Amino acid sequence: MSNTSTSPFDIEAIRSQFPVLEREVNGRKLVYMDNGATTHKPKAMTNAITSYYETINSNVHRGVHHLSQRATDAFELTREKLRAHINAEHSYEVIFTKGTTDSINTVAWSFGELVKPGDEIIISTLEHHSNIVPWQMLCERKGATLKVIPMDDHGVLDMEAFKALLNEKTVLVAFNHISNALGTINPVKEMTALAHEVDAAVVIDGAQSMPHLNVDVRDLDVDFYAISAHKMYGPTGIGALYGKEEWLNKLPPYQGGGEMIDTVTFEKTTYAGLPHKFEAGTPHIEGVIAWAASIDWLNELGMENISAYEQELLEYGTEALLSVEGLKIHGTAPNKSALFSFNIDGLHHYDIGTLLDQLGIAVRTGHHCTQPLMNRMEVPGTIRASMGLYNTKEEIDTLVAGLNRVIPMLK
Amino acid sequence: MSNTSTSPFDIEAIRSQFPVLEREVNGRKLVYMDNGATTHKPKAMTNAITSYYETINSNVHRGVHHLSQRATDAFELTREKLRAHINAEHSYEVIFTKGTTDSINTVAWSFGELVKPGDEIIISTLEHHSNIVPWQMLCERKGATLKVIPMDDHGVLDMEAFKALLNEKTVLVAFNHISNALGTINPVKEMTALAHEVDAAVVIDGAQSMPHLNVDVRDLDVDFYAISAHKMYGPTGIGALYGKEEWLNKLPPYQGGGEMIDTVTFEKTTYAGLPHKFEAGTPHIEGVIAWAASIDWLNELGMENISAYEQELLEYGTEALLSVEGLKIHGTAPNKSALFSFNIDGLHHYDIGTLLDQLGIAVRTGHHCTQPLMNRMEVPGTIRASMGLYNTKEEIDTLVAGLNRVIPMLK
Amino acid sequence: MSESIAERTDDIVDEFDMFEDWMDKYDHIISLGKELPLIDEQYKVEDNLIKGCQSRVWLHADYDGEKVQFTADSDAIITKGIIALMIRALSDQTPQAIVDADLSFVDQIGLKEHLSPTRANGLVSMIKQMKFYALAFQSKQA
Amino acid sequence: MSESIAERTDDIVDEFDMFEDWMDKYDHIISLGKELPLIDEQYKVEDNLIKGCQSRVWLHADYDGEKVQFTADSDAIITKGIIALMIRALSDQTPQAIVDADLSFVDQIGLKEHLSPTRANGLVSMIKQMKFYALAFQSKQA
Numbered sequence A, B: 001m002s003n004t005s006t007s008p009f010d011i012e013a014i015r016s017q018f019p020v021l022e023r024e025v026n027g028r029k030l031v032y033m034d035n036g037a038t039t040h041k042p043k044a045m046t047n048a049i050t051s052y053y054e055t056i057n058s059n060v061h062r063g064v065h066h067l068s069q070r071a072t073d074a075f076e077l078t079r080e081k082l083r084a085h086i087n088a089e090h091s092y093e094v095i096f097t098k099g100t101t102d103s104i105n106t107v108a109w110s111f112g113e114l115v116k117p118g119d120e121i122i123i124s125t126l127e128h129h130s131n132i133v134p135w136q137m138l139c140e141r142k143g144a145t146l147k148v149i150p151m152d153d154h155g156v157l158d159m160e161a162f163k164a165l166l167n168e169k170t171v172l173v174a175f176n177h178i179s180n181a182l183g184t185i186n187p188v189k190e191m192t193a194l195a196h197e198v199d200a201a202v203v204i205d206g207a208q209s210m211p212h213l214n215v216d217v218r219d220l221d222v223d224f225y226a227i228s229a230h231k232m233y234g235p236t237g238i239g240a241l242y243g244k245e246e247w248l249n250k251l252p253p254y255q256g257g258g259e260m261i262d263t264v265t266f267e268k269t270t271y272a273g274l275p276h277k278f279e280a281g282t283p284h285i286e287g288v289i290a291w292a293a294s295i296d297w298l299n300e301l302g303m304e305n306i307s308a309y310e311q312e313l314l315e316y317g318t319e320a321l322l323s324v325e326g327l328k329i330h331g332t333a334p335n336k337s338a339l340f341s342f343n344i345d346g347l348h349h350y351d352i353g354t355l356l357d358q359l360g361i362a363v364r365t366g367h368h369c370t371q372p373l374m375n376r377m378e379v380p381g382t383i384r385a386s387m388g389l390y391n392t393k394e395e396i397d398t399l400v401a402g403l404n405r406v407i408p409m410l411k
Numbered sequence C, D: 001m002s003e004s005i006a007e008r009t010d011d012i013v014d015e016f017d018m019f020e021d022w023m024d025k026y027d028h029i030i031s032l033g034k035e036l037p038l039i040d041e042q043y044k045v046e047d048n049l050i051k052g053c054q055s056r057v058w059l060h061a062d063y064d065g066e067k068v069q070f071t072a073d074s075d076a077i078i079t080k081g082i083i084a085l086m087i088r089a090l091s092d093q094t095p096q097a098i099v100d101a102d103l104s105f106v107d108q109i110g111l112k113e114h115l116s117p118t119r120a121n122g123l124v125s126m127i128k129q130m131k132f133y134a135l136a137f138q139s140k141q142a
């Protein structure tokens, strides 16, 4: 959390770090508003990839030679940077995974080994499939029961209902920090404290919060926190699972293989200590090392500055979009990230998305991997424009103009 | 398998594609002989990464906008290229994973759901921990028994013993195509046919074969084949699991999340078809797309040409190394890849590796994640010089000269 | 609607050639969607749903022993326009003609290129389903 | 062997300064390894093994109520040379002195830099283990 920068948010300088933002789509300048799916990457990150491969590419941890040493140092440096970024206590509490989905599956499998029939697991209505299906699979495997925290029409979780669900059978509570479909920012610290009252472990899906918020896992006091690099301006194929040391020590390993063992005989295998116990196989070395460049770059901008700028976009965009006739915004929580999920009266989200694409505007349409949430809202899907730190008010104007152009075509 | 190139093997042109080979280590030109751990990358591959991020970076499969379409097309093109490269029947039989370890864990978990107490699983003495530990974990979970094919002193598996182990309780046989510690090339086709006689499924660890051999999964008739991109001149963090359609359909999914579902409600989730059923979460899009560049590049050289050149290195290197006093080569199978695992009489592998590193020569020392194999050979570890397609006879001379320099220092 | 499939698809290609840009093509597709005759409500059932589309598509086929009649609907208007095109090309033809139909016009009018895989897969599913119906009628006949 | 730890490590740094290149430094480390007095065979047991080294390291400590004596062995000669250096720095000192010892000489002679993490971790484990023994003796005393 070296988020002490107070430099003004120079949007042109920022955009110049993203070559892809210069490109045209269908003859128009790209307006990329699908950051909830994945963000673009600053040059510092892609340069770090090339530099890794051209100077120190090597397998890590097991080599006595120079390249392996250099690669291992750089690899472990990212672990330390990520630890600092989320304010974890120990760097070995940071486990590298493929991404949020892999992180959640890791916990669901390993924690699952401690779950007994009749135990209860609580998730929320706001969850992404990646934070639903692993728990369903676990409940089925172990005979546990899945409970769901309801929400109100603004997309705010019902705290009274949550309290009522918690009881001595509750072993785990899992929910996202920010909803990818509605933008709701959940009160993680408060909910975690409630869950801890019944000694339930708390797993947070941080896929959508890491790019937008200053996350402090010790302040939040969560037990696990799942992260994807690609959604926070980092490379694809890499993510992390933060876990409190005591939990990580208690859980059995998930995958078996190289790196994660201490000694192997055909009769008996003993496992390595943290973090290696949970990192079987050759890791995504390039991805880990290049991720550090994204983290450094975010910290130079300052997470607080990013949040503040994006909140401006949220305010501006909400007002601008509501000027469009027949537009309904889904997700109107008072505490919300810069994400607009909406529908146009009588029109199908898919038609809108298709035509906006013709105008170079990239939005996402559909259920956003939150089918139960869509069912709750009684819509088949929404149009989602999710902001990144490089989006501008002018781009929001372009979106609004685009909507005003395509809606009449469809009526 | 477009391995029809017959162009001469222009080693200087090849080396010029690998900027890292130009670098110095400890004041000497790098001699990289740790290809069994990971290979370096041709410029075509790193260029593909940059180009991906700077032109089409986007999440795949779910987007209606242009970038997402382009990224999805490129992503699926790699699947098709890999299918062709290993001659699988359908591209959806190619599942993208983190790498060999992840691939094997996927099978071990999913296949494991079909395993009953008393079932038998056979592996070999030659296995990497990644092809031991997942089966041990499965056996422990399901009450199955692990059997091990013994080998002779050359590092050749004992076929008679293998036949004797096979019986109607055998449900699965797993072994590597090429041993990472000894270089033994196993008779996959013959062993697979034997295993199929008792209806056992065959899982091949192809981590070490893909960079060296022309692999044809249909000719071999294997049921599963596990691959790491980073060992075949591709990016880190990505690999594949080939599986026969009928097996992949039969197995339950491994991880839950986005992409791998058809419909989700809190009550019931149905899974998507192949390959998505086994690809939960945002994949390593950059890695998948850039991997295609490595595959194309290998096919331009021609896998047969690569094998032939490396066999020359094997022959040359074996003779050269045996000229070193007190040197014993571990692994002398008649069918072997260009890999030298050795020890020097009375000296520790670690001392040799450390001093060779001072001379810029990168070899690996230790147990190579094959502790049971080291126990069988009664050595704590070996020095391993594993060749890649860019290694030269001159580099082998440098290694031999290096050994002749450091050995007297240690005596 | 009695010319050969080839004649019909040539017409479609000519028609789309008139449009300068893609917005105009979409405008046309949308109007085709709006003009698509309504499908009988009884056929808008789960069984007639086509998988692989972001929007929902219902496709029904009738066979009088000689020719196949397709009717369809979708909740998205662009998708509906695309089905309208497919119906215009393939409806009121013999099963054999449908099975044998060369559908390269889809590429020619640029639809495949301009549709994302999600959508393109929907189109592919649509074509597959239409040919599948034809094949089924054909084998019933044999 | 009775100067302070600081004096001894200064000597070591001076000694290593004389070597021009790393091959010579290693030559020196190797000869230190060869000169390391043999550890009593009874102490080469699992319990005295240090984790985190590619080579095996046995470390034993004796305490006479005043000073700690370390003996050690390794199957690799370079590792043995490095332990020899550590013993030269820390053996025959009081527990307090060992616990308080400033071991920056390891960095100064370039050992940490020139050792890969596998090896460096071995060194870190070695130092940890020596300080751990000292701490144990100290608390026994208290």
Ligand SMILES: Cc1ncc(COP(=O)(O)O)c(C=O)c1O
Pocket (backbone or CB within 6 Å): A258, A281, A282, A283, B036, B037, B099, B100, B101, B102, B128, B130, B131, B176, B178, B179, B180, B205, B207, B208, B228, B369
């Ligand atoms: C034979 C063999 N199997 C499996 C593996 C594991 O591959 P990865 O670490 O890429 O998952 C390796 C490489 O370390 C190997 O050499």
Ligand SMILES: Cc1ncc(COP(=O)(O)O)c(C=O)c1O
Pocket (backbone or CB within 6 Å): A036, A037, A099, A100, A101, A102, A128, A130, A131, A176, A178, A179, A180, A205, A207, A208, A228, A369, B258, B281, B282, B283
């Ligand atoms: C809230 C949320 N959770 C989980 C995920 C899954 O992340 P990934 O696909 O990177 O594993 C996503 C992104 O798709 C998300 O938005």
